[in-house]
Amino acid sequence: MHKSLNGIVVVCCIVWTGTHGECQMITAHRGASYDAPENTMAAFRLAWEQNADAIEGDFRLTKDRRIVCVHDANTQRTCGVNRDISSATLEELQDLDFGRWKDPSFQGERCCTLDDVLLSVPAGKKIYIELKSGVEIIEPLAWVVEKSPTPQSALILIAFDEHVVTACKERLPGIKVHWLTDFKRGKPDDHVWRPTALEIVAVVNRCKADGVGLKGRRDILNKDFVQQLFDGGVQEFHVWTVDAPVDARFFANLGAIGITTNRPALIRSAFPSKRGTISKDR
Numbered sequence: 516m517h518k519s520l521n522g523i524v525v526v527c528c529i530v531w532t533g534t535h536g537e538c539q540m541i542t543a544h545r546g547a548s549y550d551a552p553e554n555t556m557a558a559f560r561l562a563w564e565q566n567a568d569a570i571e572g573d574f575r576l577t578k579d580r581r582i583v584c585v586h587d588a589n590t591q592r593t594c595g596v597n598r599d600i601s602s603a604t605l606e607e608l609q610d611l612d613f614g615r616w617k618d619p620s621f622q623g624e625r626c627c628t629l630d631d632v633l634l635s636v637p638a639g640k641k642i643y644i645e646l647k648s649g650v651e652i653i654e655p656l657a658w659v660v661e662k663s664p665t666p667q668s669a670l671i672l673i674a675f676d677e678h679v680v681t682a683c684k685e686r687l688p689g690i691k692v693h694w695l696t697d698f699k700r701g702k703p704d705d706h707v708w709r710p711t712a713l714e715i716v717a718v719v720n721r722c723k724a725d726g727v728g729l730k731g732r733r734d735i736l737n738k739d740f741v742q743q744l745f746d747g748g749v750q751e752f753h754v755w756t757v758d759a760p761v762d763a764r765f766f767a768n769l770g771a772i773g774i775t776t777n778r779p780a781l782i783r784s785a786f787p788s789k790r791g792t793i794s795k796d797r
Contacts, residue, residue: 716747
């Protein structure tokens with residue numbers, strides 16, 4: 516940005532990640548999950564210590580309508596006990612150890628609630644709340660966020676389920692919502708990855724999402740793909756899960772507002788300044 520003031524040319528260098536959206540956030544996927552057990556308070560605390568701009572967690576509804584931070588539909592992988600989240604109470608889940616599977620030093624980490632995680636978010640930081648349950652989670656979610664001291668401007672709701680995205684926009688219109696998608700081929704000999712950019716545009720517009728979260732695939736995402744999104748009315752996008760600095764810089768240059776990673780400390784090293792080093796005179 517060049518501006519003349521009384522004959523003096525002032526050059527303003529701003530952080531830039533494309534023609535849409537805002538500066539990219541480094542978001543800790545399930546917390547600093549490379550170093551700590553995923554979706555635990557230990558992982559979220561470490562993410563803030565590693566200077567993440569945001570955290571991302573997975574949330575499900577329990578039998579007693581509490582919202583807990585667990586990725587899988589059951590606890591087998593992270594606790595060694597097969598307990599279904601939707602048919603268990605919060606008390607039953609908190610009897611399990613969610614940390615020892617990662618390392619003995621994390622023994623005793625308990626199942627945390629959305630309330631707990633929201634309270635960990637420092638001023639000026641953000642949280643991506645991935646909703647793993649169906650639309651039945653929306654009312655309990657509204658109850659939690661409306662009573663939480665964490666401002667709604669710090670929240671971004673994300674979900675793969677288009678119906679959940681639609682319900683979030685209707686019930687919580689003041690909170691940003693992103694629809695999530697991976698990419699797949701219908702048949703082994705099919706050379707087209709779906710959803711295409713135009714198919715993504717259709718879903719985002721249909722469910723009135725504020726943006727889209729895309730699997731970070733460099734073989735699929737490029738300038739033309741992103742331009743089709745923007746031309747179709749998609750306002751912003753973030754990418755997941757990116758653990759290599761070179762890939763993080765690539766997606767930042769495409770205009771991603773957020774880079775979700777298991778390794779926030781490593782990805783931060785790719786952007787030495789608070790919001791990255793990708794800058795251009797405009």
